[in-house]
Amino acid sequence: MSCSEFDIIARYFNRQSTIRKDVLLGIGDDCALLIPSLKQYLAISTDTLVSGTHFLPDIDPADLGYKSLAVNLSDLAAMGADPAWVSLALTLPEVNEPWLASFSESLFGLLDYYGMQLIGGDTTKGPLSLTLTINGWVPIDKQLTRSGAKAGHWIYVTGWPGDSAAGLAILQGKLEVADQDQRNYLVKRHLRPQPRILMGQGMRQLATAAIDISDGLLPDLGHILKASGCGARIHLDRLVFSSALTDNCSREQAIRWALTGGEDYELCFTVPEDNRGALDTALSGLGIPYNCIGQITANGGLQLLDGNQVVEFEGSGYDHFSE
Amino acid sequence: MSCSEFDIIARYFNRQSTIRKDVLLGIGDDCALLIPSLKQYLAISTDTLVSGTHFLPDIDPADLGYKSLAVNLSDLAAMGADPAWVSLALTLPEVNEPWLASFSESLFGLLDYYGMQLIGGDTTKGPLSLTLTINGWVPIDKQLTRSGAKAGHWIYVTGWPGDSAAGLAILQGKLEVADQDQRNYLVKRHLRPQPRILMGQGMRQLATAAIDISDGLLPDLGHILKASGCGARIHLDRLVFSSALTDNCSREQAIRWALTGGEDYELCFTVPEDNRGALDTALSGLGIPYNCIGQITANGGLQLLDGNQVVEFEGSGYDHFSE
Numbered sequence: 001m002s003c004s005e006f007d008i009i010a011r012y013f014n015r016q017s018t019i020r021k022d023v024l025l026g027i028g029d030d031c032a033l034l035i036p037s038l039k040q041y042l043a044i045s046t047d048t049l050v051s052g053t054h055f056l057p058d059i060d061p062a063d064l065g066y067k068s069l070a071v072n073l074s075d076l077a078a079m080g081a082d083p084a085w086v087s088l089a090l091t092l093p094e095v096n097e098p099w100l101a102s103f104s105e106s107l108f109g110l111l112d113y114y115g116m117q118l119i120g121g122d123t124t125k126g127p128l129s130l131t132l133t134i135n136g137w138v139p140i141d142k143q144l145t146r147s148g149a150k151a152g153h154w155i156y157v158t159g160w161p162g163d164s165a166a167g168l169a170i171l172q173g174k175l176e177v178a179d180q181d182q183r184n185y186l187v188k189r190h191l192r193p194q195p196r197i198l199m200g201q202g203m204r205q206l207a208t209a210a211i212d213i214s215d216g217l218l219p220d221l222g223h224i225l226k227a228s229g230c231g232a233r234i235h236l237d238r239l240v241f242s243s244a245l246t247d248n249c250s251r252e253q254a255i256r257w258a259l260t261g262g263e264d265y266e267l268c269f270t271v272p273e274d275n276r277g278a279l280d281t282a283l284s285g286l287g288i289p290y291n292c293i294g295q296i297t298a299n300g301g302l303q304l305l306d307g308n309q310v311v312e313f314e315g316s317g318y319d320h321f322s323e
Numbered sequence: 324m325s326c327s328e329f330d331i332i333a334r335y336f337n338r339q340s341t342i343r344k345d346v347l348l349g350i351g352d353d354c355a356l357l358i359p360s361l362k363q364y365l366a367i368s369t370d371t372l373v374s375g376t377h378f379l380p381d382i383d384p385a386d387l388g389y390k391s392l393a394v395n396l397s398d399l400a401a402m403g404a405d406p407a408w409v410s411l412a413l414t415l416p417e418v419n420e421p422w423l424a425s426f427s428e429s430l431f432g433l434l435d436y437y438g439m440q441l442i443g444g445d446t447t448k449g450p451l452s453l454t455l456t457i458n459g460w461v462p463i464d465k466q467l468t469r470s471g472a473k474a475g476h477w478i479y480v481t482g483w484p485g486d487s488a489a490g491l492a493i494l495q496g497k498l499e500v501a502d503q504d505q506r507n508y509l510v511k512r513h514l515r516p517q518p519r520i521l522m523g524q525g526m527r528q529l530a531t532a533a534i535d536i537s538d539g540l541l542p543d544l545g546h547i548l549k550a551s552g553c554g555a556r557i558h559l560d561r562l563v564f565s566s567a568l569t570d571n572c573s574r575e576q577a578i579r580w581a582l583t584g585g586e587d588y589e590l591c592f593t594v595p596e597d598n599r600g601a602l603d604t605a606l607s608g609l610g611i612p613y614n615c616i617g618q619i620t621a622n623g624g625l626q627l628l629d630g631n632q633v634v635e636f637e638g639s640g641y642d643h644f645s646e
Contacts, residue, residue, distance in 0.1 A: 024364060029468050030401035030534060031366035033461065036359030041347060043354035044442060046410040046456065050449030078353035087369040089454040119367060126373030131412040131445070131454035133369065138356065145352050211353060
């Protein structure tokens with residue numbers, strides 16, 4: 001079967017299901033042309049997923065299409081941004097049309113859900129990998145950076161951390177889950193993470209710092225602490241887990257996965273005492289829990305408490321190159 | 324040697340040699356934040372380079388750092404855009420610090436030359452490849468698209484097409500060039516293509532269509548013809564070659580490399596009769612030749628003439644997936 005680079009783009013990626021008013025020129029020229037928004041900053045983030053490093057080589061292409069965009073959306077969520085456009089660089093070992101059909105169908109499903117437009121990219125031959133560069137808009141001076149946390153601010157986490165690592169363990173044959181619903185739930189949490197876009201938008205002007213949990217709660221909170229120049233006290237007994245997680249592993253394992261498992265794509269954020277009421281108003285209707293798990297401290301370092309006990313914790317989150 | 328993903332970014336990529344006023348937040352948060360320009364469109368383009376497909380695995384990292392940015396700049400040039408920012412997604416099989424130092428030194432050299440800022444990206448482990456997403460500004464309604472060519476407009480090409488393919492042939496041991504200066508020139512034309520940014524800026528409002536020659540003059544001109552809904556007549560005897568090229572291969576080979584060799588990163592563009600004088604004024608001081616090689620026709624199709632002879636030509640430009 002002969003299918004050129006241009007055929008691939010025309011058949012699978014040059015669909016215009018969502019047409020945005022700020023896209024003057026999309027796929028098909030040397031550059032895309034976008035119309036700036038006067039009262040907003042442009043937020044840009046890039047994520048690469050490599051076969052064998054970020055996903056299993058036999059991943060369902062529909063899951064890959066979803067996840068590659070979801071992890072990028074998660075960065076916009078952590079900035080409090082509204083999703084706008086994305087560029088897709090897709091490197092493929094061969095042209096597999098059913099694979100491409102399934103991948104692009106799933107990708108466009110999520111693009112359309114968020115009113116986003118695919119504006120360009122590149123299609124090349126080589127070992128399977130994807131790089132997406134996502135663009136979004138943030139109202140001026142309402143962005144959520146990592147550097148605004150101050151001593152006394154409360155530390156929150158959305159959703160159910162630890163689920164994703166459990167889902168990966170199931171796929172790798174390292175965790176047995178007898179209940180099919182619980183098994184499916186955990187695997188889905190790994191393969192189809194829900195970007196917390198609405199929560200990011202809801203906490204604009206209320207949160208002082210935010211990050212999405214891609215490497216694990218501890219290392220990602222560590223980025224906030226480093227950028228903000230402060231420390232934190234975390235109460236492990238305040239972590240909220242899904243019942244699918246706690247029904248199928250020890251409490252220690254659940255804590256370990258939440259702290260360092262990574263790929264949960266929940267948000268970790270900090271809120272001053274005065275904004276906690278407004279935060280509840282903004283987030284409580286969104287159907288996703290958010291739990292206060294600790295407090296920012298003036299002194300550097302991260303202290304873990306379980307009840308009144310200070311806990312020592314070994315290990316850190318995922319880092320591609322550490323040995 | 325232990326060197327984490329964050330160490331790599333901090334040591335080699337978080338330099339701020341150029342600080343742009345439109346960059347509110349660069350490397351180091353969930354997203355970069357950019358300040359839109361009111362009277363300009365944002366131009367975005369993405370290019371991926373894969374080891375073994377786009378460059379030889381033993382390429383000098385300094386050449387790779389240069390070329391990965393230059394091919395992206397070439398897309399901005401073809402749109403008439405002013406370079407602004409770039410995101411770099413770098414996938415590496417291992418951490419090789421001398422390699423990274425050389426790569427990033429070269430990349431930042433070209434970034435600084437164009438007053439650009441690296442705003443983010445991703446560093447991952449896997450088979451060597453790079454994806455750059457470049458951003459530039461174009462004054463509103465002065466962009467150079469592919470779709471504005473009309474019958475009667477003159478077709479121009481900048482520089483010396485065919486050199487890059489000859490340089491690649493030298494590196495592959497397929498072309499012998501005894502003269503060391505000529506050899507170095509041709510290899511440099513392949514490894515260090517000069518993006519025609521100044522020429523793209525100079526032809527804004529004068530050219531009606533433009534494209535950069537990445538796949539070869541014929542297929543790339545073909546994109547203009549398709550987008551503009553017209554045909555063209557090209558006079559092969561008007562192609563201008565470097566003496567390094569004509570001294571070392573037959574005229575037929577030079578023509579073949581110019582038409583289908585690819586990677587010249589020259590500009591092919593169309594200009595109405597009335598703008599030719601202004602074009603000379605705008606471009607003649609830039610030190611790069613630009614030659615009229617033919618004319619747009621109303622009827623579809625591309626006719627090649629050599630003197631008064633119609634020439635049949637087999638073969639097309641580079642396509643990653645065609646067989």
